[in-house]
Amino acid sequence: MADIDNDQVNDIEIGIVGSGSMGGGMTLLFSQHGSRIGSYDYDKEAVQKLMDEAKQDENVDEKLVHGFTSLQKLIKAFPKGSGDEQNPRIIVLSMPHGKPVDGIQNDLLPLLEKGDIVIDGGNEWWEETERRQAKAREQGVEWVGMGVSGGYQSARHGPSMSPGCTKEAWKYLKPYLEKWAAKTPEGEPCVMHIGPGGSGHYVKMIHNGIEHAHLSILCEVRSLLHQQLGLSNNEISDLFESWWKSGPLRGNFLVGIGFKGLRFKEGGGIEHAEDGIVEKIEDKVTQDVDLSEGTGTWSTKEIAERHVAAPAIAAAHQLRIISSDKFERLKVADNLGLPQPSQAKEAKFDKGEKDKLLETVQTAVYGAILGAFIQGLDIITKASQDQKWNISLATCIKIWRQGCIIQSDAIAEFFLPLFQKFPPSEPMNLLKSIPEIARELAKTYDAQKKLYTIAIETDAVAPALGASMEYLKAVNCRDLDTNFMELELDYFGHHNYDIKGQAEKGHEKGKYHTEFAKMPGV
Numbered sequence: 001m002a003d004i005d006n007d008q009v010n011d012i013e014i015g016i017v018g019s020g021s022m023g024g025g026m027t028l029l030f031s032q033h034g035s036r037i038g039s040y041d042y043d044k045e046a047v048q049k050l051m052d053e054a055k056q057d058e059n060v061d062e063k064l065v066h067g068f069t070s071l072q073k074l075i076k077a078f079p080k081g082s083g084d085e086q087n088p089r090i091i092v093l094s095m096p097h098g099k100p101v102d103g104i105q106n107d108l109l110p111l112l113e114k115g116d117i118v119i120d121g122g123n124e125w126w127e128e129t130e131r132r133q134a135k136a137r138e139q140g141v142e143w144v145g146m147g148v149s150g151g152y153q154s155a156r157h158g159p160s161m162s163p164g165c166t167k168e169a170w171k172y173l174k175p176y177l178e179k180w181a182a183k184t185p186e187g188e189p190c191v192m193h194i195g196p197g198g199s200g201h202y203v204k205m206i207h208n209g210i211e212h213a214h215l216s217i218l219c220e221v222r223s224l225l226h227q228q229l230g231l232s233n234n235e236i237s238d239l240f241e242s243w244w245k246s247g248p249l250r251g252n253f254l255v256g257i258g259f260k261g262l263r264f265k266e267g268g269g270i271e272h273a274e275d276g277i278v279e280k281i282e283d284k285v286t287q288d289v290d291l292s293e294g295t296g297t298w299s300t301k302e303i304a305e306r307h308v309a310a311p312a313i314a315a316a317h318q319l320r321i322i323s324s325d326k327f328e329r330l331k332v333a334d335n336l337g338l339p340q341p342s343q344a345k346e347a348k349f350d351k352g353e354k355d356k357l358l359e360t361v362q363t364a365v366y367g368a369i370l371g372a373f374i375q376g377l378d379i380i381t382k383a384s385q386d387q388k389w390n391i392s393l394a395t396c397i398k399i400w401r402q403g404c405i406i407q408s409d410a411i412a413e414f415f416l417p418l419f420q421k422f423p424p425s426e427p428m429n430l431l432k433s434i435p436e437i438a439r440e441l442a443k444t445y446d447a448q449k450k451l452y453t454i455a456i457e458t459d460a461v462a463p464a465l466g467a468s469m470e471y472l473k474a475v476n477c478r479d480l481d482t483n484f485m486e487l488e489l490d491y492f493g494h495h496n497y498d499i500k501g502q503a504e505k506g507h508e509k510g511k512y513h514t515e516f517a518k519m520p521g522v
Contacts, residue, residue: 005069012079094121098128209300220464284325308378314467361447364452367444370441400412
């Protein structure tokens, strides 16, 4: 009955390690669906706070929730007979990535039996997940790397989940996860088996990389609308709401919370802001630099190591880093002395012209967001091929339809029938393999060009919008200027080159070399 360290408890179905905002939200969510939960945290105050929330939540039967400050007591609270392959215990971890998870694994494994299942529901680097899976496998314990999307609110009300595990573990977990997951309007659960090993955490990592690109695109366009085109935040809010309700950005989660957030006049530490609290919030994002958020860094690392072009994701990450230290940035700005963003001439258009321009802005934002999806999905495809995970892109889109930050209903409806035509094992570059996607992105080219031109002319900061535009130009270019780069690479490094018209398909090194400099020096 929302008690703590009760030795008489012996009927829990699920153990949750971590009573913070995510773990606490999952505790309340699971119990709301009728699961008997034991929630462990070494911090008794955190456990007590969660027990109090369970008592106060009218949707939760407090009899189903028990708190523990001892792992041993948590494990003993499972029914007798639990802890074998027929009746495995299920432990869900919700905690920071890295060493804390290693510590819990070391403490947990001696208490578990063959067949027990541990779900790591935090964000984690996929290779760390596979290392822990190998360690748990030695004891016969199933270790599941599962992305949990949607933030703390979805953890409470139903997240999108991406489990990576054996088929046997998935078969046992499926009824639980489907019960807890976010549901589409048609009632379909937003959880499916992603694949083996670290595939579940990988998909969540790239989900977050796409998310970071979308966040940057929207913050850049909000600034352009406000500073360059002269719209008030109330007007931008109404515009975003119209995008969210209909058109190619219909049902986009970030557009949706964006229009709602722009209407807030008061918030934590902000009593009243006439043009919205957004104008009072410091322009710095620190989650990457302070290491509390690893997925953006890992996504950027994967872009380089998998050799996949995803410039919008990389540019968004760089903007976050640049923004993180405001004091340093102001000193740099003093030294540079360059122009600050200015108002665009388009701000003086009449209503008819401005309405047409705002339609162009919507199309450009759609193109950039669609492009970020394409780039992220190409990374997943490449990793799936490299690791032999057989990840289905249709599965990714299905689980991203509710309960996650990159939910975008109209885009999901566009992608899904196209992806369902392709088996997971088929090598695929989206713009090459699916002409419909290439044509859809191409339709946004002029709009993206127009919006980015405004950014350039007014000295606006728009790295993700710019990267989206340059990506589209580069992948469309039949003759890139990289032949001169090849010449210089061969000049100083004997890297060889191909002759025009004789190149083989793929990434093979060229056959030809010119001895440009017989003697040392130039």
